[in-house]
Amino acid sequence: MSTIAAISTPNAAGGIAVIRISGENAVAVAEKIFKPVGKKAVSEMSGYTCAYGFACDGDERLDDCILTIFKAPHSYTGEDTAEISCHGGLYVSKRILRAALNNGAENAGAGEFTKRAFLNGKIDLTRAEAVMDIISAKGERELKMAENLREGAAFKKAKKISESLLKILGDLAAWADYPEEDIPEVDPLHLTAELECVERELELLVKNYDSGRIIREGISTVIVGKPNVGKSTLFNCLSGCKRSIVTDIAGTTRDVIEESVRLGDVTLCLADTAGIRETSDIIEGMGVDIARKKLDDADLVIAVFDGGCPLTEDDFDIINKIKNKKSIAVINKSDVEQRLDADKIAEKNIQIVYLSAKENDGIDMLRQAIEKEFQLNEIDFDNISAANERQKKCIDSSLKCVRDVIIAIKSGELLDAVTVLIDEAEQFLLELTGEKTTDAVVDEVFSRFCVGK
Numbered sequence: 180m181s182t183i184a185a186i187s188t189p190n191a192a193g194g195i196a197v198i199r200i201s202g203e204n205a206v207a208v209a210e211k212i213f214k215p216v217g218k219k220a221v222s223e224m225s226g227y228t229c230a231y232g233f234a235c236d237g238d239e240r241l242d243d244c245i246l247t248i249f250k251a252p253h254s255y256t257g258e259d260t261a262e263i264s265c266h267g268g269l270y271v272s273k274r275i276l277r278a279a280l281n282n283g284a285e286n287a288g289a290g291e292f293t294k295r296a297f298l299n300g301k302i303d304l305t306r307a308e309a310v311m312d313i314i315s316a317k318g319e320r321e322l323k324m325a326e327n328l329r330e331g332a333a334f335k336k337a338k339k340i341s342e343s344l345l346k347i348l349g350d351l352a353a354w355a356d357y358p359e360e361d362i363p364e365v366d367p368l369h370l371t372a373e374l375e376c377v378e379r380e381l382e383l384l385v386k387n388y389d390s391g392r393i394i395r396e397g398i399s400t401v402i403v404g405k406p407n408v409g410k411s412t413l414f415n416c417l418s419g420c421k422r423s424i425v426t427d428i429a430g431t432t433r434d435v436i437e438e439s440v441r442l443g444d445v446t447l448c449l450a451d452t453a454g455i456r457e458t459s460d461i462i463e464g465m466g467v468d469i470a471r472k473k474l475d476d477a478d479l480v481i482a483v484f485d486g487g488c489p490l491t492e493d494d495f496d497i498i499n500k501i502k503n504k505k506s507i508a509v510i511n512k513s514d515v516e517q518r519l520d521a522d523k524i525a526e527k528n529i530q531i532v533y534l535s536a537k538e539n540d541g542i543d544m545l546r547q548a549i550e551k552e553f554q555l556n557e558i559d560f561d562n563i564s565a566a567n568e569r570q571k572k573c574i575d576s577s578l579k580c581v582r583d584v585i586i587a588i589k590s591g592e593l594l595d596a597v598t599v600l601i602d603e604a605e606q607f608l609l610e611l612t613g614e615k616t617t618d619a620v621v622d623e624v625f626s627r628f629c630v631g632k
């Protein structure tokens with residue numbers, strides 16, 4: 180493989196910047212562009228050692244730096260690697276990178292260092308994907324989940340299931356291939372029990388997928404309610420800025436306004452919508468249609484009601500729409516005299532939160548209600564094993580095969596025929612870990628990475 184180089188630190192000014200060079204000629208490239216102050220030549224440096232010196236392009240001195248050398252296979256990529264830590268200026272780091280490129284390195288593509296770690300067998304595909312999850316983690320829960328996967332939670336579980344399937348395949352093969360030997364016939368009942376164990380383990384792998392997705396990607400949340408109940412005020416209060424126009428005139432918000440908001444340890448992908456009510460105004464009507472569609476698609480609906488007024492037909496219409504969805508009823512305007520009968524909402528088993536968006540009072544109760552709605556405090560991080568759609572698809576496909584096998588055995592299918600399906604279930608697990616995958620899948624996984632990682 181060629182020798183690649185990239186700036187691994189963000190494309191911004193900072194304390195330090197790191198230029199990473201990896202590949203067969205990494206040390207040779209480093210030797211050409213780094214002049215150590217000490218006597219030891221770069222080519223004589225052992226792995227895990229540093230040297231102080233100057234990054235140069237030909238005779239031109241660019242910056243004083245630290246060079247760290249890692250020797251294959253004991254490096255992130257599994258190859259010889261040199262890392263030059265220089266002052267964190269955009270221009271100086273680009274100059275040092277250019278010097279590396281002028282001296283035999285090639286520009287690294289997105290995620291190419293991690294891709295090499297995968298291709299060199301340092302990590303499997305699930306661990307590689309977890310690296311990106313660690314980088315994009317915005318809070319404690321996301322980080323914990325990504326760390327678990329980085330340590331191989333998904334890989335280890337997939338391997339364990341894979342071994343069970345291989346054992347079953349081995350038993351079937353021994354019986355089919357050596358009929359003359361005294362190998363006992365595979366008992367369908369025993370086989371079914373073994374496969375049902377595998378089925379349960381696969382189910383466990385996907386069980387917490389949705390909780391994990393919500394922590395990683397945020398909760399798509401729509402704020403609905405009839406006009407003038409305080410939706411835009413709540414939206415602004417949560418987003419910490421005046422994105423939505425607040426007025427006393429009903430029907431002001433016509434389009435959807437969206438903002439990503441951090442509430443406690445969760446991200447809400449928040450949308451403020453037009454007030455839902457019957458209207459003859461064509462443009463307002465279009466807004467109401469979008470609001471209704473958003474309501475159907477969102478993970479969470481925050482339905483806002485005006486605590487100062489009794490419930491109306493439009494309110495009941497909303498209550499009926501949200502009663503079977505994950506939803507929270509916000510009874511807003513708690514700062515004014517209360518005239519709303521909340522029992523009518525509570526009887527539909529919808530959580531109720533009283534707050535005043537205008538006074539920014541009660542927001543923490545809303546946070547608690549959201550955490551309760553999604554049972555965020557009860558998530559079992561150890562069992563979140565599918566971290567993205569790709570992984571979930573592999574597990575789902577494997578699970579489907581196992582279920583098909585169980586049905587086939589129960590309906591008296593020949594054991595020869597079910598072997599094919601068990602083998603297929605195993606192949607999907609190899610796809611999950613990346614042990615058997617296509618270049619297209621690998622390219623797609625790493626294209627989501629940043630350059631330098």
Ligand code: GDP
Pocket residue numbers: 404405406407408409410411412413424425426427429430431432454511512513514515534535536537538
């Ligand atoms: P929307 O049409 O549902 O988006 O409602 P707005 O956010 O535009 O608010 C309508 C009116 O209610 C405005 O005059 C707000 O100042 C007022 N309002 C919003 N929240 C509160 C609140 O918590 N208390 C009081 N007293 N008034 C509020």
